Amino acid sequence: MPHADPAGLIAARGGRVTRxxxxxxxVLFDAGRPISxxxxxxxxxxxxxxxxxxxxxxxxxxxxxxxxxxxVAGPDRAWRFNAARExxxxxxxxxxxxxGKVFCLESLQxxxxxxxxxxxxxxxxxxxxxGLCPACPGAAASEARNPVxx
Amino acid sequence: MPHADPAGLIAARGGRVTRxxxxxxxVLFDAGRPISxxxxxxxxxxxxxxxxxxxxxxxxxxxxxxxxxxxVAGPDRAWRFNAARExxxxxxxxxxxxxGKVFCLESLQxxxxxxxxxxxxxxxxxxxxxGLCPACPGAAASEARNPVxx
DNA sequence: GCGTTTAATGCAACAGTGTAGCGTTAGCGG
DNA sequence: CCGCTAACGCTACACTGTTGCATTAAACGC
Numbered sequence: 157m158p159h160a161d162p163a164g165l166i167a168a169r170g171g172r173v174t175r176x177x178x179x180x181x182x183v184l185f186d187a188g189r190p191i192s193x194x195x196x197x198x199x200x201x202x203x204x205x206x207x208x209x210x211x212x213x214x215x216x217x218x219x220x221x222x223x224x225x226x227x228v229a230g231p232d233r234a235w236r237f238n239a240a241r242e243x244x245x246x247x248x249x250x251x252x253x254x255x256g257k258v259f260c261l262e263s264l265q266x267x268x269x270x271x272x273x274x275x276x277x278x279x280x281x282x283x284x285x286x287g288l289c290p291a292c293p294g295a296a297a298s299e300a301r302n303p304v305x306x
Numbered sequence: 307m308p309h310a311d312p313a314g315l316i317a318a319r320g321g322r323v324t325r326x327x328x329x330x331x332x333v334l335f336d337a338g339r340p341i342s343x344x345x346x347x348x349x350x351x352x353x354x355x356x357x358x359x360x361x362x363x364x365x366x367x368x369x370x371x372x373x374x375x376x377x378v379a380g381p382d383r384a385w386r387f388n389a390a391r392e393x394x395x396x397x398x399x400x401x402x403x404x405x406g407k408v409f410c411l412e413s414l415q416x417x418x419x420x421x422x423x424x425x426x427x428x429x430x431x432x433x434x435x436x437g438l439c440p441a442c443p444g445a446a447a448s449e450a451r452n453p454v455x456x
Numbered sequence: 457g458c459g460t461t462t463a464a465t466g467c468a469a470c471a472g473t474g475t476a477g478c479g480t481t482a483g484c485g486g
Numbered sequence: 487c488c489g490c491t492a493a494c495g496c497t498a499c500a501c502t503g504t505t506g507c508a509t510t511a512a513a514c515g516c
Binding site for chain 2: 472473474475476482483484
Binding site: 229230231233234235250253259261272273274275276277278279280281282283284285286287288289290 | 379380381383384385400409411422423424425426427428429430431432433434435436437438439440
């Protein structure tokens with residue numbers, strides 16, 4: 157089975173199985189990476205599913221609130237959403253500085269041997285890499301400025 | 307010497323030394339942590355420095371463009387700015403989920419033994435922790451949900 | 457299948473963050 | 487002091503995300 161069925165997951169959370177919800181969740185599953193509200197809208201258009209901007213926000217929030225999706229801050233001031241995976245959200249992200257897309261790096265299990273200063277209580281760690289994705293041009297100019305970090 | 311002098315740094319970059327620029331840079335130095343555009347504005351008010359909203363954006367962008375400040379995405383969809391330190395930006399951040407403040411964890415030198423998939427070209431890595439800062443109440447509820455990440 | 461309940465939708469209007477255009481001001485060099 | 491132009495500050499705008507409310511339709515009982 158490629159992906160869990162959206163309708164079943166939604167029903168299992170006690171929510172009504174609506175056209176928008178199932179379509180949005182299916183879009184998130186298919187995307188496989190965090191996508192913006194706008195990209196979800198385009199994908200819905202492509203599938204011929206009508207959608208209101210506000211309803212889309214509410215649908216995405218509902219999915220997040222019911223642990224079916226995650227919400228991550230993007231490079232521009234827009235949220236990105238991706239389908240939740242069982243076993244938490246333990247992977248790093250890669251943000252392309254050229255096209256703005258965000259990729260999940262599932263394979264990456266960085267050894268973060270970090271000890272927080274006293275007083276800070278850790279909820280969750282987020283590791284994000286910035287650079288250029290395989291699909292984007294070399295753009296030596298923007299690359300030369302920051303040789304490499306840690 | 308507590309902090310480098312803003313006017314000198316600005317002049318060294320070939321920029322005009324104006325009231326707003328020096329004041330903004332001084333504010334960033336004093337803050338010691340990434341602060342929002344709005345917080346900068348309040349600090350300017352407190353110092354009796356008049357400021358226009360747009361000018362503030364442009365000033366901050368100028369500072370970022372001339373390596374005098376860094377720009378990091380905040381939990382809400384607003385940028386945070388902090389004064390640049392020599393030797394790059396090699397530290398992690400901590401975002402409080404309660405008060406929204408962002409702290410720099412200078413002492414933290416996480417061992418990120420990460421190997422990116424082929425095709426991805428790394429520019430810079432960003433490690434952010436989310437949780438509760440020392441100043442915020444325990445709020446056991448919001449803490450219990452996510453035991454700990456990586 | 458039909459009606460009832462109410463969650464979910466869709467519309468309109470709004471709030472906050474960030475940007476573009478442009479005339480005016482003031483920093484710097486002569 | 488004068489001129490040039492970077493920087494300012496004002497207006498207007500674009501985009502992301504939110505709130506309120508009337509309408510629609512999913513689930514449930516009959």
